[in-house]
Amino acid sequence: MANQPENNQQATSSSPPIQKSEYKSLADQAASTAMGFKDSLEKQYLKVKEHAETYPYVWGSYIVVYGGFALWTTYRWRKLRKTEDRVRILQERLRKRYEAEESSSSTKVVEKGSTFSVTKVVEKGSTSDKLSK
Numbered sequence: 001m002a003n004q005p006e007n008n009q010q011a012t013s014s015s016p017p018i019q020k021s022e023y024k025s026l027a028d029q030a031a032s033t034a035m036g037f038k039d040s041l042e043k044q045y046l047k048v049k050e051h052a053e054t055y056p057y058v059w060g061s062y063i064v065v066y067g068g069f070a071l072w073t074t075y076r077w078r079k080l081r082k083t084e085d086r087v088r089i090l091q092e093r094l095r096k097r098y099e100a101e102e103s104s105s106s107t108k109v110v111e112k113g114s115t116f117s118v119t120k121v122v123e124k125g126s127t128s129d130k131l132s133k
Helices: 003-022 026-054 056-132
Strands: none
Touching: 026 056
16 A cells, blocks of 8 residues: 555656646647748758759659640640630520521411411311311
């Protein structure tokens, strides 16, 4: 039982430093994170710069290959956009032509339709007269 109080004293003495680190202000944490990010970014930049100076032909080939891909992608993208613009213009022309044709033919259909409906009424009347007689 004599060992138990010593263990409790050690446990209580070790807990306050943990609490102190938990209560850091958010500003301090954000500042340390920003500085850590900036430092790691700067280290990475220096590594890349040193590698580029050591192996210039490798980096030149990267530029040629990926630059070529970028140029080809840009060319294809612009060509696609131009094709889409031409298709939109043609669709607009076709829509206008179809509307004009539809409006001119709809007046004829209305005239024919009214004549047709009158004829139908007469036919029905004459058919019903024949059945009744």
